[in-house]
Amino acid sequence: MRILVSNDDGIHAPGIEALEAALARVGEVWVVAPDRERSAVGQSISIHQPLRVRAAGARRWAVDGTPADCIYLALAELMPERPDVVVSGINLGVNLGEDVFYSGTVAAAKEAAFRNIPAFAISQDVHGFARGHGTLEEVPDLGAAAELAAGLAQALGAARPSGGAGAPALPPRTLLNVNVPNTPPLGVRAAPLGVRNYVLEVERRVDPRGRSYYWVGGSASRPADIPGSDCNLLAEGYVTVTPLRLDLTARDLLDTAGALAAAALVPRRA
Numbered sequence: 001m002r003i004l005v006s007n008d009d010g011i012h013a014p015g016i017e018a019l020e021a022a023l024a025r026v027g028e029v030w031v032v033a034p035d036r037e038r039s040a041v042g043q044s045i046s047i048h049q050p051l052r053v054r055a056a057g058a059r060r061w062a063v064d065g066t067p068a069d070c071i072y073l074a075l076a077e078l079m080p081e082r083p084d085v086v087v088s089g090i091n092l093g094v095n096l097g098e099d100v101f102y103s104g105t106v107a108a109a110k111e112a113a114f115r116n117i118p119a120f121a122i123s124q125d126v127h128g129f130a131r132g133h134g135t136l137e138e139v140p141d142l143g144a145a146a147e148l149a150a151g152l153a154q155a156l157g158a159a160r161p162s163g164g165a166g167a168p169a170l171p172p173r174t175l176l177n178v179n180v181p182n183t184p185p186l187g188v189r190a191a192p193l194g195v196r197n198y199v200l201e202v203e204r205r206v207d208p209r210g211r212s213y214y215w216v217g218g219s220a221s222r223p224a225d226i227p228g229s230d231c232n233l234l235a236e237g238y239v240t241v242t243p244l245r246l247d248l249t250a251r252d253l254l255d256t257a258g259a260l261a262a263a264a265l266v267p268r269r270a
């Protein structure tokens with residue numbers, strides 16, 4: 001089995017290392033990852049600048065682009081054959097609720113799902129671990145997450161029909177989002193996305209020329225208390241797994257949307 005690994009913490013992140021070690025026991029591991037941290041870049045791809053790719057070992061490349069760029073390049077150029085499964089992570093920090101829209105980790109898995117390759121994102125809760133110099137001073141034990149990733153990669157990769165045999169474990173245009181607690185997991189729970197309610201905060205500063213600049217993206221959130229949601233279950237000590245669809249269409253609102261837009265459309269006379 002060929003397994004493609006990426007992330008948004010960069011190719012030197014401990015999460016990549018943990019995945020490579022665990023996944024090597026399951027299949028042939030290929031790594032195509034950003035050359036530095038690109039967290040929260042979402043699904044962006046670099047259409048207005050060239051991408052540089054640097055070999056970083058056997059079947060390993062560092063790309064000066066986004067996680068989505070990495071998967072795109074891996075599939076279109078770097079890998080001689082399609083991977084059987086794509087694993088993104090292990091991200092240092094959870095990806096719960098609306099995080100899945102911002103997360104580069106989840107985006108890498110989504111990019112694979114666009115190409116109908118089984119994929120999942122996996123993230124480790126690092127709450128309580130001290131940060132310094134922009135990174136974690138102490139890395140949490142990624143053993144549980146890495147083992148889980150290996151088992152899941154094996155299941156998803158093997159489920160992919162080869163020669164028509166077997167049904168896929170996941171339908172096309174879907175992926176999994178996995179979060180691992182920072183305590184020994186009580187078990188695994190399938191969970192819908194919760195709501196993190198990030199505090200809308202901005203820090204304004206003034207540069208040496210007297211102009212204002214801004215830092216956005218505060219980390220404080222007040223998760224909504226939704227029993228059974230990924231936010232709640234992770235806080236309760238469970239591994240959460242959320243199936244995601246690429247199709248965001250709110251089918252129950254098609255009529256409403258049509259009526260709204262139809263009423264707004266100003267007829268043009270010839």
Ligand code: MN
Nearest residue numbers: 008009039091
């Ligand atoms: Mn990250």
